[in-house]
Amino acid sequence: MFNCSKCGFHGCSSRNLEKSLDECPSKNEKVQSKAMELYKNEENLMIANNAALVEAEGYCKQTRLEETINFMKKCGYKKIGMAFCVGLQKEARDVQNILEYHGFQVSSVLCKNGAYPKSDIGISQDQTIRNCKDEVMCNPIGQALLLNEEHTDFNIILGLCVGHDTLAIKYMDAPVTVFAVKDRVTGHNPLAAVYLSQGYYHDKLY
Template identity: 45%
Template sequence: MNKDEKELSCAECGTLNCHKHESRYPKFCLTTNVDEDMLEESLECYQEEGIDRKIAMAAADIEGEYYGQLTRVEEILAFARRIGAKKIGIASCVGLAAESKIFAEILKVNGFDVFMAICKVGSRDKCEIGLKEEQKIRPNTFEPMCNPVLQAKYLNKAKTDLNVIMGLCVGHDSLFIKYAKATTTYLVVKDRVLGHNPVAALYTTGTYYKKLLSPKEY
């Protein structure tokens, strides 16, 4: 591909033949143009005994056995059991503290140990990391920063086997995942406008959220 050619990927595909083998692959398909060495390296991750294989097998087993039957809460319970997790870490947004406590109780009822760290742990003002007062939600008031790095360090110290993110902010979740040592999954993805159901914006791009298909400066 020369520098003037557009790089095409699954975002431009209209056949999804890799899923059901009922159509044809597009010329640019990642499957038919795959680097064989890269493909083999990926397959080796699942074939070698270790956490990668354990995670992949557990996820596929749950999908096969319970497809369309379990809520995500239940799938996390099933997943945790299949990978042998005993202690579950919860990295929660303070705005979802009540829901996280309910989830913690569900975990405990099902025999898991739980350690939870809220995003405001450490309780230091946002200005201490360089944010200006006018950048706060409520300027000229104490406004504690979210500290996903400290959340991760607390869960690392607690030696959790599996971490669950409960609505951390966009970007803060990235930092948590970067610094957390244990395998991490999501229960809640934050969307303050859509009741933590971000895909609703995609479902309604033909109507209410058509504006998303036009450029906008944020």
């Protein structure tokens, strides 16, 4: 088992592996060798290289949206797919407008595409949000397949529910980034619960 989150040495960051846990993943030569071999893949190398450049150029200066735009431009992506939640329609529209201003062609697909009732996936009326037998399910697989049909170069996920994002990513052909995640309780800032885990949210999380 790896426990990087509990390591206080961070020997990997200083390239001093003598200061690291016994089970440090940096010491797994088989896996590390395989990973470095995969970086030789043309697409992987391009993505890794441009990600490093964006990190250096925008570090503590650019927002996530600015960095995403910069990254996509460096990679030469033109056709961008956006899978978003109906609850963030306004945000999705604003993001699409901004991306189009920067010259990207954007294809955006709503989570409720297909208009299938939740009963189609075995959800009963009393298990729905509004106790409605015809409540429409989210269709992240449909979002992914529709963006695949569009032959997008790169996809952005905006506000999909836990698990729905999992399925969307699983079935997308193009590389993916997550711009924002849904957390209605914290204003879509899930780390707020972590920051307050020893205070307000302690009894809810422990």
